[in-house]
Amino acid sequence: xxxxxxxxxxxxxxxxxxxxxxxxxDEACSHLDSLDPTLSSNAELLDHVHPRDWRDAxxxxxxxxxxxxxxxxxxxxxxGAAGVGAKVAIVEEExxxxxxxxxxxxxxxxxxxxxxxxxxxxxxxxFGVEIDGDVRVDFxxxxxxxxxxxxxxxxxxxxERFTGLGVDVFQGRAxxxxxxxxxxxxxxxxxxRAVVATGAxxxxxxxxxxxxxxxxxxxxxxNLTELPARLAIIGAGxxxxxxxxxxxxxxxxxxxxxxxxxxxxxxxxxAADIIQTVLTKQDGVKLVLGANVTNVxxxxxxxxxxxxxxxxxxxADDESKNDDNxxxxxxxxxxxxxxxxxxxxxxxxxxAGIKFSRHGVIIDDYMRTSNGNVYAVGDCCAIxxxxxxxxxxxxxxxxxxxxxxxxxxxxxxxxxxxxxxxxEVAHVGKxxxxxxxxxxxFDVYKRExxxxxxxxxxxxxxxxxxxxxxxxxxxxxxxxxxxxIVAEHAGDLISEVSTAMAARMGLGTLxxxxx
Numbered sequence: 001x002x003x004x005x006x007x008x009x010x011x012x013x014x015x016x017x018x019x020x021x022x023x024x025x026d027e028a029c030s031h032l033d034s035l036d037p038t039l040s041s042n043a044e045l046l047d048h049v050h051p052r053d054w055r056d057a058x059x060x061x062x063x064x065x066x067x068x069x070x071x072x073x074x075x076x077x078x079x080g081a082a083g084v085g086a087k088v089a090i091v092e093e094e095x096x097x098x099x100x101x102x103x104x105x106x107x108x109x110x111x112x113x114x115x116x117x118x119x120x121x122x123x124x125x126x127f128g129v130e131i132d133g134d135v136r137v138d139f140x141x142x143x144x145x146x147x148x149x150x151x152x153x154x155x156x157x158x159x160e161r162f163t164g165l166g167v168d169v170f171q172g173r174a175x176x177x178x179x180x181x182x183x184x185x186x187x188x189x190x191x192x193r194a195v196v197a198t199g200a201x202x203x204x205x206x207x208x209x210x211x212x213x214x215x216x217x218x219x220x221x222x223n224l225t226e227l228p229a230r231l232a233i234i235g236a237g238x239x240x241x242x243x244x245x246x247x248x249x250x251x252x253x254x255x256x257x258x259x260x261x262x263x264x265x266x267x268x269x270x271a272a273d274i275i276q277t278v279l280t281k282q283d284g285v286k287l288v289l290g291a292n293v294t295n296v297x298x299x300x301x302x303x304x305x306x307x308x309x310x311x312x313x314x315x316a317d318d319e320s321k322n323d324d325n326x327x328x329x330x331x332x333x334x335x336x337x338x339x340x341x342x343x344x345x346x347x348x349x350x351x352a353g354i355k356f357s358r359h360g361v362i363i364d365d366y367m368r369t370s371n372g373n374v375y376a377v378g379d380c381c382a383i384x385x386x387x388x389x390x391x392x393x394x395x396x397x398x399x400x401x402x403x404x405x406x407x408x409x410x411x412x413x414x415x416x417x418x419x420x421x422x423x424e425v426a427h428v429g430k431x432x433x434x435x436x437x438x439x440x441x442f443d444v445y446k447r448e449x450x451x452x453x454x455x456x457x458x459x460x461x462x463x464x465x466x467x468x469x470x471x472x473x474x475x476x477x478x479x480x481x482x483x484x485i486v487a488e489h490a491g492d493l494i495s496e497v498s499t500a501m502a503a504r505m506g507l508g509t510l511x512x513x514x515x
Contacts, residue, residue, distance in 0.1 A: 030093075030094050030201075030219075031094045031095045031098075031099075031102055031103055031201075031219050032050060032093075032094040032095055034103070034217075034219040034220045034223070035095070035102065035223070036223045039147060039223060039225065040144050040147055040148065041144070041147035041148045041150065041151040042147060042151070044151040044154070045102070045147070045150060045151040045154050046095075048096070048151070048154035048155050048157070048158035048159070048160070049095040049096040049097050049101070049102065049154055049157060049158060049159070050092075050094065050095050050096065050159075050171065051159060051160075051171075054159060054169075054171045056168075056169070056170045056171060056172070056184075056185060056187070057089065057163075057168035057169060057170065059168075059187050059188075059189060061087075061190075062087075062190040062191065062192060063087050063088060063089045063168075063189060063190065063191045063192070064081065064086035064087045064088065064191070064192050064193060064403070065077070065078070065081045065086050065087075065088045065089075065191065065192070065193050065194065065195065065402070065403075066088075066089045066090075066091070066182050066189050066191040066193075066194045066195075067081075067088065067089070067090040067091070067194070067195045067197055068091050068174045068182060068194065068195065068196050068197060068198060068347070069090075069091070069092060069098070069174075069196065069197035069198040069199055069343075069378075069380070070090050070091075070092035070095075070096040070097070070098060070157070070162075070169075070197070071097065071098020071099060071100065071197060071198075071199040071378060071379075071391065072097075072098055072099075072100050072378065072388045072391045072392055072395075073195075073197040073199075073377035073378030073379075073391035073392070073394060073395045074090060074092070074098070074195065074197030074377070074378075074395075075090070075096070075097070075098075075157055075162070075395075076391070076392050076395035076396060077195050077197060077377060077395040077398055077399060078090040078162060078165075078167045079162070079165055079167070080395065080396060080399040081399050081403060082165050082166045082167050083165070084399070084403065086403060088166070088167045088168065089167065089168040089169075089170060089189055089191075090162065090167050090168070090169055090170070091170040091171075091172065091174035091182065091184050091189075092169075092170075092171060093171070093172055093173045093174070096157050096158060096159055096162070096169075097154060097156075097157035098199050099199055099200070099218075099379070099388075100388045101150065101153065101154060101157050102150070103218050103219045103222060104218060104388070105388055106149075106150050106153060107146050107147075107150055107222040108218075108222075108239075108242065108243070108420075109420070110142075110145060110146035110149055110150070111142065111143075111146060111222075111243070111246050112242060112246055112420050114137075114142045114145070114246075114250075115245060115246035115249040115250065115422075116422055118135070118137060118249040118250065119249055119282075119283075119422055121135050122135070122249075123460035126460035126461075126462075127460065137227075137249075137250045137251055139224075139225075139226065139227035139250055139251075140225050140226065142250065143222070143224060143225055146222065147222075159171070170184045170185065170187070170189075171185075172184045172185040173346075174347065175346070175347055175348035175351075176194075176347060176348035176349060176351050176352035176354070177348060177351055178351060178352065179351075179352050179353050179371055179373070179374075180192075180373065182194065183348075191373075192373065193373050193374070193375070193402045193403075194352075194373065194374045194375070195374070195375045195376065195377055195395075195398060195402075196347070196349070196354070196361050196369070196374065196375070196376040196377070196380055197376070197377045197378055197380065197391075197395075198342075198343040198344065198347065198380045199342075199343055199378060199379045199380055200340040200341055200342050200343055200360075200379035200380060200386060201219070201340065201341060201343055202217035202218055202219060202336060202337075202338075202339075202340065202341075203338050203339040203340055203341040204217070204336055204338070205234070205293075205336070205338050207234075207293050207294075207295070207296055208294065208295045208296070209295045209296040209297050210296045210336070212297075212298070213296055213297065213298035213303060213334065214298065215296070215303075215334045215335070215336050216333065216334065216335045216336070217335070217336050217337070218239060218337065221243070221335055224333075227247070227250055227251055227252055228247075228252055228331075228332045228333035229252065229253060229332050230252065230253045230255075230330070230331040230332045230333070231247050231252045231253070231254050231255070231331060231332070231333045231334075231335065232254075232255045232256075232257060232303065232305055232329055232331040232333070232334050232335070233254065233255070233256050233257065233334075233335045233336075233337055234257050234258075234293060234305075234334070234335070234336050234337065234338055235257075235258060235336065235337035235338035235339065236256050236257070236258035236260065236262075236263040236264065236265070236287075236289070237258075237264065237265070237266070237337065237338075237339060238264065238419040238420075239337040240256055240258070240263075240335075240337040240338075241256070241263050241264060241275060241279065241419060241421050242419065242420050242421055243335065243337065244256045244279060244283075244285050245278075245279060245283050245285065245421050245422065248279075248283040248284055248285050249283060253284075253286075254283075254284075254285045254286065255285070255286040255287075255288060255329055255331065256279070256285055256286070256287050256288070257287075257288045257289075257291055257293060257305070257307065257329075258288075258289055258290075258291070259290065259291060259292055260289065260290070261289055261290050262276055262289060263275055263276045263279065263287070263289075264419060264425065267419070267425055267427065267484070268427075268431055268432065268433070268484055270468075271425050271427075271484055271486050272425075274423065274425075274466045274467065274486050275419075275421050275423075275425060275486075277466065278421070278422070278423070278466065279421075288307060288309065288327070288329070290309055290310055291307040291308065291309040291327075292307060292308045292309070293305060293306070293307045294306045294307060294308050294326070296334065301332070302330055302331070302332060303329075303330070303331050303332070303333070303334045304328055304329070304330050305328060305329045305330075305331065305334070306326065306327070306328045307326065307327055307328070307329075308325060308326050308327075309325050309326070309327060310325060340379060340386055341358070342356075342358075342359060342360030342361070342379060342380045342381070342382070343379075343380055344356045344360060344361060344380060349361070352371050352374060353370060353371045354369045354370055354371050354374055354376075355369065355370040356382070357382055359382040360376075360379075360380050360381045360382035360383070361376040361380050361381050361382060362382050363375070363376050363381050363382070363383070363410070365409045365410050365411050366401050366407065366408070366409060366410070367381075367394055367397060367398050367401065367408075367410055368401075375398045375401070375402055377391055377394045377395050377398055378390070378391030378394060378395070379391065381394075383410070385415050385417075387415065387417055389415070390413070390415050393413055393415075394410065394413075396408075397409075397410070397413075414428060414429065414498050414501045414502045415428070416428035416491075416494045416495065416497075416498045418490060418491030418494065420491065422488070423466065423467050423486050423487050423488055423490065424485075424486070424487065424488065424489065424490035424491050425484070425485075425486050425490060426484070426485045426486075426490035426491045426493065426494035427482070427483065427484045427485075427494070428482065428483055428494055428497055428498045428501065429472070429480065429481055429482030429483060429497075429501060430472065430481045430482035431482060431484070432444065432472060432482075434482075435472065435481065435482075440474070440475075440481070441474070441475035441476075442472050442473060442474060442475050442481060443472070443473050443474075443475055443476070444470060444471075444472055445470070445471045445472075445473070445507070446468055446469070446470040446471075447468060447469045447470075448467075448468050449465050449466070449467040449468055449469070449486075449487055450462075450463050450464060450465045450466075450467075455467070455487075459488075466486070467485075467486040467487040467488075467490075468484075468485075468486055468487075469483070469485050469487065469493070470483060470484045470485070471483045471497065471507060473506075473507050477506070478506030478507040478508040478509070479506055479507075480497065480500055480501050480505075480506065480507055480510075483497040485497075496510070497510075
């Protein structure tokens with residue numbers, strides 16, 4: 001087994017210390033409670049990921065590995081460990097497949113795909129393709145398609161499949177009762193190693209009145225069957241921007257609200273500015289930026305959202321603001337997309353000697369917790385990378401580390417990410433502002449897409465096409481330090497840079513490859 005070291009040496013300590021206090025509420029309902037079983041295909045989904053007649057495995061001796069949580073990180077860990085002969089148990093209280101299958105990647109990509117078709121049709125005239133008559137979006141069919149495809153994908157993450165892989169599946173709430181035991185449904189599971197993989201849930205900001213109104217989060221928005229005429233979204237991060245664009249294309253009047261000065265506040269400003277321009281100029285999304293939401297109320301089926309905003313903030317419209325820079329919006333539906341919070345409550349972590357904070361379980365660079373026999377993976381960890389693909393690769397690394405004396409380090413991973421607006425925004429490595437703070441000298445190579453012939457020919461905006469490819473190298477060398485791409489299929493394009501960085505391939509070598 002890997003040698004022990006203190007989790008306090010985590011390389012993410014500086015990230016934790018830099019985070020401002022952001023107390024979360026616990027008002028968001030669970031994924032299981034939020035999934036409407038009466039909607040088409042949802043019953044089939046539940047049969048796979050939370051079967052009503054499920055019978056837990058019979059406990060027989062100590063487990064090599066007990067996994068708490070069956071999202072992406074937990075499932076990959078369980079399958080990987082069982083695949084090499086370990087005796088494995090996995091415990092899930094809600095839905096196997098976690099966020100990605102049930103309320104994240106899978107349903108959102110289905111909606112975004114439909115919205116992209118709408119966007120393409122609306123630009124058809126630019127290519128000389130005339131469409132007679134109106135193009136109508138049947139929102140109910142869009143959502144039914146999503147639910148059908150989600151239920152068809154679900155068997156990959158099902159309790160039945162993992163039982164077939166040799167994993168003992170338990171359906172219930174897991175709690176650590178000691179440094180080497182977990183209790184579920186009155187049964188005690190003894191383990192040599194354990195993995196916390198409980199994921200994250202929607203962060204609900206402590207806005208006065210919010211807990212008393214029927215707001216939506218990513219857990220409930222996919223239950224919609226009718227398109228809201230007016231939709232407000234609190235939070236202009238990736239989730240907020242993606243869904244704002246989609247619902248605007250479907251026909252909703254969308255207002256996007258954020259306390260930040262621009263959308264996608266974690267991305268570089270020039271990338272965020274492009275998305276902001278597209279959302280407002282092409283998709284008709286209204287922005288209320290630099291705004292602090294002061295109150296939310298609900299009456300007669302309408303939401304009233306009050307906010308305070310500095311004089312230089314961007315209001316949704318001139319009539320919505322008062323002389324004191326306060327304003328209000330009246331909408332038919334409210335979606336809260338203000339980020340995620342780690343699921344660490346009521347797990348008995350303290351009884352197992354596992355340190356955690358409001359940001360999640362504290363891990364070291366080998367993904368171990370303060371209990372040397374317990375690891376943690378994915379969104380429940382106190383790390384800045386809350387992505388399904390990050391959880392997947394953490395899980396693969398954990399299997400090697402805990403079973404084969406591996407030394408895979410989290411800090412060694414090159415983790416790209418993408419916001420699936422149109423155009424997409426993808427990034428890997430360092431940003432310029434990070435390198436400046438670290439005192440690292442660098443060179444920037446940037447190519448605007450409106451200077452690329454193929455883009456000019458294929459983009460409806462031609463010479464006015466928005467987007468760019470940027471690669472940052474260490475000063476005077478071709479060592480790639482980071483890259484940002486704003487383009488159609490940026491999430492695919494960034495993989496070439498990620499591959500080069502992982503293989504320590506310089507920009508000169510990459511440029512010499514015939515494309």
